[in-house]
Amino acid sequence: MQNKTSSPATESAPAKGVSLSKGERTHANLRRHAAAEFARLGYHNTKVSDIVKATGVSQPTFYCYFESKEMAYEDLMTEFRSRLETLTLTFLIEGEAHAEEVFDRVALSFQQLLDFLAEDPDLTQIGFFQPPGCTATKAGLAELIGQNIAKEQKNGLYRKDISATQMGQCFVGMLDQMARIPGDAQKRKELSLGCATLLCEDIRSGCQPENKR
Amino acid sequence: MQNKTSSPATESAPAKGVSLSKGERTHANLRRHAAAEFARLGYHNTKVSDIVKATGVSQPTFYCYFESKEMAYEDLMTEFRSRLETLTLTFLIEGEAHAEEVFDRVALSFQQLLDFLAEDPDLTQIGFFQPPGCTATKAGLAELIGQNIAKEQKNGLYRKDISATQMGQCFVGMLDQMARIPGDAQKRKELSLGCATLLCEDIRSGCQPENKR
Amino acid sequence: MQNKTSSPATESAPAKGVSLSKGERTHANLRRHAAAEFARLGYHNTKVSDIVKATGVSQPTFYCYFESKEMAYEDLMTEFRSRLETLTLTFLIEGEAHAEEVFDRVALSFQQLLDFLAEDPDLTQIGFFQPPGCTATKAGLAELIGQNIAKEQKNGLYRKDISATQMGQCFVGMLDQMARIPGDAQKRKELSLGCATLLCEDIRSGCQPENKR
Amino acid sequence: MQNKTSSPATESAPAKGVSLSKGERTHANLRRHAAAEFARLGYHNTKVSDIVKATGVSQPTFYCYFESKEMAYEDLMTEFRSRLETLTLTFLIEGEAHAEEVFDRVALSFQQLLDFLAEDPDLTQIGFFQPPGCTATKAGLAELIGQNIAKEQKNGLYRKDISATQMGQCFVGMLDQMARIPGDAQKRKELSLGCATLLCEDIRSGCQPENKR
DNA sequence: AATGAATGAGACTTCATTCAT
DNA sequence: CATGAATGAAGTCTCATTCAT
Known part of the structure; x- marks a missing residue:
């Protein structure tokens, strides 16, 4: 490697x-x-x-x-988290969105996060996949995303019968699994679209790709 | 002591x-x-x-x-995986489904898995959350679920513009995050419904809970 | 050795x-x-x-x-101190004394302590000579002896123009130096008599050994 | 910093x-x-x-x-010893003494040494209190003092039933303990008088301070 | 006169594992 | 069936000391 x-x-x-x-x-x-x-x-x-x-x-x-082996590890962990947070805040702070953009925004979030996670695989491994720290990292990310979802719920963009918290966690869970799949930028884009579709659209009627977006 | x-x-x-x-x-x-x-x-x-x-x-x-500390750990891991597989096969092998049942079946799958994961928390921790084994466990589960989804896609129940593999992985990713949330059976049922909703329905128009199911 | x-x-x-x-x-x-x-x-x-x-x-x-190297050392230190304290208390708790016995009692104290310190040279080295613990050990011993001297001062046996504390410390200081001198029991007895003489009698007129005691 | x-x-x-x-x-x-x-x-x-x-x-x-850490330490040790020797020789080389001056000379010796030891506490700590070097330092001092006492014994000023060597050691032992007591010049003077009294006079009859000196 | 950077050598401690009983 | 006692093998970390500049 x-x-x-x-x-x-x-x-x-x-x-x-x-x-x-x-x-x-x-x-x-x-x-x-x-x-x-x-x-x-x-x-x-x-x-x-x-x-x-x-x-x-x-x-x-x-x-x-x-200072020690442990500190070295924590340094790396911290660096990963801070980078991740920076990214997350960046694309969450965007302004108002319209209903028709929801899908695109979700897909873009996935894609940006997947790209980020693919950027420095070692750091990602340490900060996002390895325990015990990964749990906290994901919880933090889910929290941030959940907050943003809550905002969108208030704006009437997202349904309200599912808690923003749960949505955030599901988002992160999907991201986690996707991030383990190897592939290039193109592949990540496809995965992002897939995830956005799963989240945003009906799983059933979707048999006609033309109704997408 | x-x-x-x-x-x-x-x-x-x-x-x-x-x-x-x-x-x-x-x-x-x-x-x-x-x-x-x-x-x-x-x-x-x-x-x-x-x-x-x-x-x-x-x-x-x-x-x-x-035989050794490692073997003891593997024993537990193996036991967890075998139990999980048993359960998964059980409820995946059910017969034909109709379009209108899709939501319920997805929700039920979530619920049964969540209940199972809550049953023996120590074993779940070892087999489902702790690395490095957890990765393989989840991959196996995703595989099984993916196969079933593939079947359903062929039956025209699920949209085909997302690979069954990806759907399986997303399912597992969501399950993973949900399984970390503490709570009783009722809580797990709610989470299951939420996840099923996210997967099966449109995230947007869902502001009217009455259109659910 | x-x-x-x-x-x-x-x-x-x-x-x-x-x-x-x-x-x-x-x-x-x-x-x-x-x-x-x-x-x-x-x-x-x-x-x-x-x-x-x-x-x-x-x-x-x-x-x-x-538990550790340090603990092993402390164990030995502690054992020495406890033995020393036991001895000291023992011969300090004796009943009333008469003026004419003062010299003998002082000499005996010296002798018993010297014998004790010669008994287990390794432990003595650790508990009585090696820093940093030796300082506390001696301070503790001086304290005990000082207390006893204070009692005797009240009984009118010892002069009162020197604090009991100082006397105790001087006693310990002399003991310290004496304990470093190699020799058998007979030698230690002689040293004890010498120290008692120095403390109890006039250093000058003592040119006539017959006036001793 | x-x-x-x-x-x-x-x-x-x-x-x-x-x-x-x-x-x-x-x-x-x-x-x-x-x-x-x-x-x-x-x-x-x-x-x-x-x-x-x-x-x-x-x-x-x-x-x-x-040259090395050890050398640095030895330098300090050596400096302390040479200063101490200088002082000791100085006040030991004084001329003939009379019987009535014995007490004062002993007290003065104590005082000068205590003052010296209080002068540079760090150096004193290193050269006089810290092992293993302190043992040799004290032995050397005891030797010098013992030699002087031997002279005085020959002059009939000190009793002869105690070896000059032992007297020197006792002197140093007392000095050692006294030097650990914090205090100003006045305090040191008092301690010196006390020590001189202990060495020079009878510990018992001394209940009448007026017979002092 | 002074230093940033680097290291050789070695100390303490831990832990899974095994005899012999 | 169970254990008191012991250990091989290793790992982290420390510190006095030295280059090369």
């Missing part, structure tokens, strides 16, 4: 003209390899010795940049 | 008038406490010493009944 | 007809060797690996009997 | 108008903070990283001025 035999270029290259100090490069490299190992093996099966071996530094170096 | 001198009666619940041998009782007790600890702390954070302490036996006794 | 190559007899022999279980013997052996190593090298320079090597058991065995 | 940008003036106390070079200032600062940390925590619990943090320099700088 990852580029274990990455060329020195990717290992330490001062990307984008920003020149990082040697320490910052080491830190970044450690973070990257830590993410890869944690993602691959989980917290408990990952040994600090593996991370440093992959990074090509000695074990004490790890502790120059992370 | 615990009740080391607990009466065999309470410790081993002589089910159904069948009197178990001392060894069988010990085995059952170990299994029960192992499930409780694994569920509470996860595989890695559970120590064999904790399990035996809770059970009130010595460490070697554990190894009289389980 | 100690008997590193001690005969099996002394290593595990059920002394005095009391038969200790295997575990108790191991515990005792570990304690003994721990005391020896701690006494020889001090807390920080003593490695658990040394102790278990000397004892002839594996490293985890150490942790069967002691 | 301490005051990293502290003005050289306060950081290095340009003593006596002598202007020290930057390196000398750094050296002095390191020494001072090293003494403080060693005194506070003892040799083993003091980390080089603590010392340099307190001083506000980097770790390699420490090794510009000290």
Whole structure:
């Protein structure tokens, strides 16, 4: 996985003209390899010795940049959550919507989230799939989405006989399963449309694709 | 500690008038406490010493009944999966359905699964929530459900513009989130109806609850 | 030091007809060797690996009997202090004294304490000489002795122009130095008489030994 | 962080108008903070990283001025011992004494030593209280004092039924305990008088303070 | 004169697992 | 059937110390 035999270029290259100090490069490299190992093996099966071996530094170096193995893991978790929250807030804060846009907006939310989750698979694994943190991450996401749904319910866009909370949770549950499916951007778009359809339309009469949207 | 001198009666619940041998009782007790600890702390954070302490036996006794800690965990996992499969097959194998029953059948599936998942919380935790096994469990469940949906699609009951596989996965994703919500049977019924509604009906026009079902 | 190559007899022999279980013997052996190593090298320079090597058991065995290296050390410290306190209380609780007995009582106190400190040199090293605990041990002893001196001051046996506290501390200070001098019981008796003389009599006119006592 | 940008003036106390070079200032600062940390925590619990943090320099700088942590400690120890020896020799080399001056001379010795030990508490802690070096320090002091006492015994000023060695040790033992008592110069003077009284006079008849001195 | 960065060596501790009884 | 006692193997973390700049 990852580029274990990455060329020195990717290992330490001062990307984008920003020149990082040697320490910052080491830190970044450690973070990257830590993410890869944690993602691959989980917290408990990952040994600090593996991370440093992959990074090509000695074990004490790890502790120059992370307080402990646990903290390193939490760092990654926190970074994932903060990125996720940023994204979620971004596309939830959009203005008023019209009834006819509901489907599109739902589909777009799915798609943006799926794209995000596919962006950095290691971080996603750690923050979104690995326990025990994943539970809280999803609960937080469901909460945010639920709040937005509640707003839309008040606006009369969504039916009110199902609690916004439940809707949010269902949204996240579907997202969770979809995010595990490998595929490219096109595939993710299709999945997003499918999910939006399931949520927004009748599962039965939908036999005629032309009635979609 | 615990009740080391607990009466065999309470410790081993002589089910159904069948009197178990001392060894069988010990085995059952170990299994029960192992499930409780694994569920509470996860595989890695559970120590064999904790399990035996809770059970009130010595460490070697554990190894009289389980090949290893890992095997004990797998036993529980396997038991959960087999129970789940049994249930799933049961209610999926039912005969032909009519269009007007679709909602009810979906709701009932949710409900039965939720009830099942609430029955033995420790086992559910181990088999359905804890990684890495939970992924496979859910994938298997999604597969089974997907197959059934495929059948229904052929019967013209479900729309065909979404793959049965995806529908199965969404179903499982929603189930996953719902199963984390605490509550009694009544609560689970409500959640089931909500999920069925989300899947089967239009999310928008549903502002009039009377059009439900 | 100690008997590193001690005969099996002394290593595990059920002394005095009391038969200790295997575990108790191991515990005792570990304690003994721990005391020896701690006494020889001090807390920080003593490695658990040394102790278990000397004892002839594996490293985890150490942790069967002691919570940690620190706890093992504290155990020894505590044992020393409790023994010391027992002794001190014993000979301080004696009844009324007459003026002419003062010298003898002081000398006897010195002697008994010196004998005690010579009894188990390792424990003494740990509890009485090694920092940081030794400070508290001595302060406690000085306190006890000071209390007794205060009583005697009230009885008119000791002069009152020096605080009992200070006298107690001086007593302990002298004891401390004396306890470092190697020698047999006879030597300790002489030292005790010397100290009692210094404390009780005039340092100057004493050029005529016959005026002693 | 301490005051990293502290003005050289306060950081290095340009003593006596002598202007020290930057390196000398750094050296002095390191020494001072090293003494403080060693005194506070003892040799083993003091980390080089603590010392340099307190001083506000980097770790390699420490090794510009000290060969090793151990050497730094020994430097301080040596400085203390040499100061102590200087003082001791000073007041021991005084000329002939008369019988009536014995008390005063003993009291003065105590007082001067106590004052000295109170002067630089960190150094005293390191050289006089912390093991294992403190033992040798005290032994050396006892030796010096014992030699002087031996001289006085020959002069007929001190009784001869107690060895000068023992007297010296008792003197040091008392000094040790006294030096642990906090207090100002006045307090130290009182303690000195008390100790001199204990050593020089009868502990019993002393109930009449007027016979003192 | 000083430091950012890195490390060799080793300590303590944990835990699943196994004898011998 | 059950256990007291013991251990192999490993893992995390610490710290004095040193390059290269």
